[in-house]
Amino acid sequence: MxxxxxxxxxxxxxxxxxxxxxxxxxxxxxxxxxxxxxxxxxxxxxxxxxxxxxxxxxxxxxxxxxxxxxxxxxxxxxxxxxxxxxxxxxxxxxxxxxxxxxxxxxxxxxxxxxxxxxxxxxxxxxxxxxxxxxxxxxxxxxxxxxxxxxxxxxxxxxxxxxxxxxxxxPVDLPAAVARVTGRVDKPVSGRPELAEARVIVAGGRGVNGDFTPLEALADALGGAVGASRAATDAGWIEHSAQIGQTGKTVSPQLYISVGISGAIQQKAGMQTSKVIVAINKDADSPVFEIADFGIVGDLFTVLPQATEEIRKRGL
Structure with a gap:
């Protein structure tokens, strides 16, 4: 064997x-x-x-x-x-x-x-x-x-x-190695780790710095919050939340893309997700090409309605 x-x-x-x-x-x-x-x-x-x-x-x-x-x-x-x-x-x-x-x-x-x-x-x-x-x-x-x-x-x-x-x-360590000089514990959010989460709600440039409705939806679904590079580079969320070619690659059961255009760099990090839902005001956004379900609309209108309905149904 x-x-x-x-x-x-x-x-x-x-x-x-x-x-x-x-x-x-x-x-x-x-x-x-x-x-x-x-x-x-x-x-x-x-x-x-x-x-x-x-x-x-x-x-x-x-x-x-x-x-x-x-x-x-x-x-x-x-x-x-x-x-x-x-x-x-x-x-x-x-x-x-x-x-x-x-x-x-x-x-x-x-x-x-x-x-x-x-x-x-x-x-x-x-x-x-x-x-x-x-x-x-x-x-x-x-x-x-x-x-x-x-x-x-x-x-x-x-x-x-x-x-x-x-x-x-016994381990024979190389003579020249990079060593850990200190560690800082990451603040506990109560949400699952991004790479392990079964549900991820990710935001991009379209959230305009406000991740509050995304966090509410993620919490209602027991999921994690992610982001595009544009959002992390803008300082709206920590870089550890970045998904994409230069960030983390994820493969959740459900990936909700909010206000993200869906450029190839972002797709590289999430397109193996089992179900992809895209929410964007631009009907021509590339993310709709790989989405299983798409909603053309304002995220600040769509997300609160979705969160309320999910909580009402106890999902």
Missing amino acids: TTVLVFLDHAGASLAKSERELLSLGASLGEVTVALAGDADQAYLDGVGSYGVQQVYRPDSAAVSEVLVAGKAAFLAEAVRTTGAGIVLLGNSYEAKEIAARLGVRLGAGVITDVVALAADLTATKSDFAGSYTVDCRVTTDVAILTVKPNSFDAIEAGGPSSPHEVRL
Whole structure:
């Protein structure tokens, strides 16, 4: 049976939805082991074990978490060699994709990023060239390294809590590495993480600096708030909310585009969404070309009505 190594860059007290999706996908491909970059409490480890994971590999030095991607790539390479894994699964953040690239160089292995579907023969489906094409591709090396977009695969129901066996691996860190000198906690909004959200309400230049109606709709739907580069560059919302070619790529079940023209740079970050709803005053806006549903109207009239109706129906 193929050994599947799932890389988890632990940052929370319990498994995130995207982590559960990776573990579920791994279980469908073979026998899952986990490479865990940071420290974790017992509840988190029990959650990992509930997906049938019997072995968790961790670095023997805390220094791995104090450096940027080079240290994590070195640790993950050692974990692949130790386990003999034929498939490596990672998340799809910018950091995860850089780790995957460095790992591919270390192992001489093929890398596919932005995976949204995967066939039994490991043929992966992804968007390419800023979302202009949807392509199928497959790694032909002995080890396949895949970064997977959140919300692309179902997270199966976990079993009962189970504590996996921990194995510490020595890591030979590169001499020259970039190190973390400080961290600042991001303010808690109560909304889901943008990359993991099943519903995203995103605003662009058309919101004219006022995200209030978008936040109200997102809260009514239990979703996250995103933005185009024009909105973040204008200082209307933090840059961590940016979606697009130079921002985050997302793949929610529902993406509501508000006051965004839909230029190719924006499409690259969201067009794999399952359902796209576009709201724009300009009937000729490019976003309507990829939208499943379109509303031509003033967002400050449309959104409050939609929010009121959703709350009334208890959706």
